[in-house]
Amino acid sequence: MSVDVRTEIVIDAPHEEVAAYAADPSKAPSWYANIKSVEWETPPPLTVGSKIAFVAEFLGRRLAYTYEVTEYTPNDRLVMSTTQGPFPMETTYTWTALEGDQTRMTLRNRGVPSGFTKLAAPLLATKMRKANTADLRTLKTLLESQH
Template structure:
């Protein structure tokens, strides 16, 4: 059974801010606990990403070093980003979605979904735990940046 994990969080920051930051792979080591570094395989675009962009993520997960090259296969600014592994130990697809949350437009509901990967029984709980931790890191980072007193 492959992994299929969907997690979500509400971040007290506008959708455009959250989406722009999260969609930029260069920011991943700041909020993904397991990502050590990022290497662009295509020239970084002027915006966060564009369809066809390729980036390699080097991570430490489950006690191992993991190297994945992802290609951006869909990108709708401030709405959705889909990345698919083109190189690495497992097929994996990662999807982010963003939508304004609440009536004032100052909050964002973000989802993070990972599908594919290893089929052993410990993989899905580990991915779920990591995704929740990463979204909490993103929330804390962006809310701190939005705080005028920080």
Template sequence: MVDVLTEIIINETKGKVAQYAANPDHAPDWYVNIKSAEWQTEKALQTGSKIAFIAEFLGRRLEYVYEITDFIPGQRLVMKTVDGPFPMETTYTWTSINGKQTRMTLQNKGVPTGFSKMFVPFMSLMMKRANKKDLIKIKEILEKQKA
């Protein structure tokens, strides 16, 4: 099983961080590996929304569809793959620190199937590296907007 948890402190309010991060249209801007995000349902993010992503990971093109399974605006967003190379669940959480900073966590959990099972330790390491880069990028974007 892959279970990767990363977090970062962003010098911006929880509301602004959550609003930006939860919008799939912004995903290609701050996710290093995501090349595009296309809504398959109406654009109001809610439980049941589906978004198709195209990404590149470890030199391979990946196409997958996430469905929002839990969404509490400003607190938590959980999405699971309904179509893709292997089942994955991604969770974002946002916690306010003193009203001026936000702790954002990004967690990916999944169970690779078939041939990819052999690469779980390597995949976990590569996902952790990618997630750290993603969180640094969203921090840069949001703190630059503030300046």
């Protein structure tokens, strides 16, 4: 069973500002509650082929994984994927400029769990949706407070 979770939020901040902040892996711990650390394995700036190591905690487990950027169009779309661990995943961010300096940010996580996580796929999807919604709200609060 695959997991495909899509969440979105409208942020009252300019499109380029939202995209630049969210696409900077170094800033991920400031708005992702589960991400504990980030380390660049390739030198910045972010580009296709960049590799970034993350350490996260999810459902009481420590997860260490490396994302590789597979697609990046600044201010539009970022796609990262990992093939490591029991839950290989692809994460996609998209940003859409709206009227009045607002931005719609969409966050999508999808993958096919294996091993023990395969049995928990429905629970994983529910927990991921809840976590992603909270993380996007944190990002919104963070970016809107700068205006």
